[in-house]
Amino acid sequence: MSRPLERGRELLRTANDTATETLHPLIVVCRGLRRLAAAGRQRWSATPRERRGPVVALGAVGALAVALVPYGPLAAVALLTAAAAWAGRDSATRETGPSEAERARLHAVYEALVPYFSVPDDPDPLYVHGGAPEAAFVAHAFDPAGRPERLELRYPPYYPDGEAASRERIEQVLRAKCGRGREYLFGWDEEANVLEMTVLPALPADIGAQPFVTSPGETVLGFTDHSSGVRRTLPVYGGEDGTEPRDEPPVVWRTGPRSTAPHLIALGRPGSGTTTLLRSVALQALRDGDVLVVDGGGTGEYAFLNGRPGVLSVECGLTGALAALEWAAHETERRLIAAQEAQGLGQPVPEDVRRPLWILLDRPAVLTQLAASEERHDPQDLLRVPLRHGRAAQVTVVVADQFETAESLSEAVRTLTPARVVLGAYSSEQVRAVLGAPPNTTPTPDFPPGRGYARLGPGPVHRLQVPATPDPADEEAPAFRREAVLALLPEPAPAASADR
Structure with a gap:
């Protein structure tokens, strides 16, 4: 009785593996659709309120144009399926999200910015003690030591970003919380209320005197x-x-x-x-x-x-x-x-x-x-x-x-x-x-x-x-x-x- 039982279990495992292999593309696509939807929600929450109306109008115009083009809906479905398959590929081949230590680092940076990017009269503050950094930090990247090497954050429109002292105050906070001893590049987009911080590599100090290819003058x-x-x-x-x-x-x-x-x-x-x-x-x-x-x-x-x-x-x-x-x-x-x-x-x-x-x-x-x-x-x-x-x-x-x-x-x-x-x-x-x-x-x-x-x-x-x-x-x-x-x-x- 043991041999038939083992044979049945082996056939059952083979059937399960075959079913998994058959359903694998569908699982990948569903996983990718879920990830695309989550990324869309995050991008929507990061979009300023004054820009959401034009974004919706632009999306509606694009959907109408696709619907009127011959084979447009079919091409849109094929493109969406390909994007979902790429986004839903195995996690080993994808970039992983921030670790617990990196999330704690982001939360510390967020809390340090709260006193500068918030006022008591703000009805919908973007920065609040105990808030979620995901709503303010659009993009981020870390070095192997776990320190932020790139950070793109949103800030309230009422912050005086046109004043040099106000900018320098925020830059000092970010420099202190992200790690000293490195050179940071700060890009202020005053129109979009976005600040991008990037850690710059050291300049090449191994270039010596030599004939440079230049023109006269x-x-x-x-x-x-x-x-x-x-x-x-x-x-x-x-x-x-x-x-x-x-x-x-x-x-x-x-x-x-x-x-x-x-x-x-x-x-x-x-x-x-x-x-x-x-x-x-x-x-x-x-x-x-x-x-x-x-x-x-x-x-x-x-x-x-x-x-x-x-x-x-x-x-x-x-x-x-x-x-x-x-x-x-x-x-x-x-x-x-x-x-x-x-x-x-x-x-x-x-x-x-x-x-x-x-x-x-x-x-x-x-x-x-x-x-x-x-x-x-x-x-x-x-x-x-x-x-x-x-x-x-x-x-x-x-x-x-x-x-x-x-x-x-x-x-x-x-x-x-x-x-x-x-x-x-x-x-x-x-x-x-x-x-x-x-x-x-x-x-x-x-x-x-x-x-x-x-x-x-x-x-x-x-x-x-x-x-x-x-x-x-x-x-x-x-x-x-x-x-x-x-x-x-x-x-x-x-x-x-x-x-x-």
Whole structure:
């Protein structure tokens, strides 16, 4: 009797498996329809009330159009079935919902926002203590550690999202509850009352000095992230040994007669990378122009430029700086006069006038202090002519100084340098004071050298990572970085080599 009984049980299991396999597509479709309906209800609850009427009208028009088209209903049923089958596929192949720990994290973020997104007179508050975060949080994603890395939330229309202080208050709360030590990008949609928070990856700090593929008049200040809105990318080499090829979005500064930001100023703390930025600009400027360097700090970090074709002078002392800047002012005037005379006679502008001239001034506040102690002329006053008329004369001025001594900069330097760079970890208020606009990201406490923000004229604020451009004489820098800098320098003139 045992063998027939076992045989019957085996036949019953086979029949059940066959029935399950036969009904499996129907089960998947029903599960998918249920999930689509739940997603639709959630999307409907997240839709603002003022938009529900137009959504219903649009849906009715679409349904009528499908009903009038030949085979329209049949195609709609087939499309719905396919969508339900995709949505109802096995849970192992689908994205799982938030875990209990992630839900607790979302609830903590929601509760922290209640005091800011609610008022006592609101008849239907979106944020209330003990409420459901699902109604306010449209979308969310978590990193492997369980911290939110993307969060899209709705907020009441009466919240003053047009005020910078109100925005910063919410950003601080989200940053504290979602995890510090990361850089966040906040996108405020004031029309739809939606705030999107995204955790940004670290900028590439392994890109060094190298020949960049740019046009004449373009200078690569550094590189930013792919989500910054920069549509252009450049082929570069990075990695631990500088041999890994890839494409990165650059922050390109355009100079010349048609530039809206003909001059640049960079501010930062010691070691933040302002000198590195000037070295990078000098190497790129030497490709088709002349460079005049004034090192107010007297550190000798530009000595490797001496004797190179295109390098007019590298001055470190006050006397040499005054003489070089006085010559630059006269050269700017000479170029203007020559250009006007050539245009008046209908002749082409002379080649020496069209060749770009770059004036790189590092730490001018030190020179100003030395000039004041010796009762001599302020070197910054000699920059007025190049700053005011340099664009027409193909003269570009780049100034770098420390953030703490920015008050010592002359009015001409502060007002006639629309291209701005801030390097180092600073608050949003400090960045806004230099760039004229706050960054849309929250700075992290630790910034690598060359990391900061850039704004070119009235454009947006970009995250910036300056290419690693060390002094070739710096033995602490990697050897391949120093060799890359030397490879970009033009070969010394034969006369200069003989003198050595």
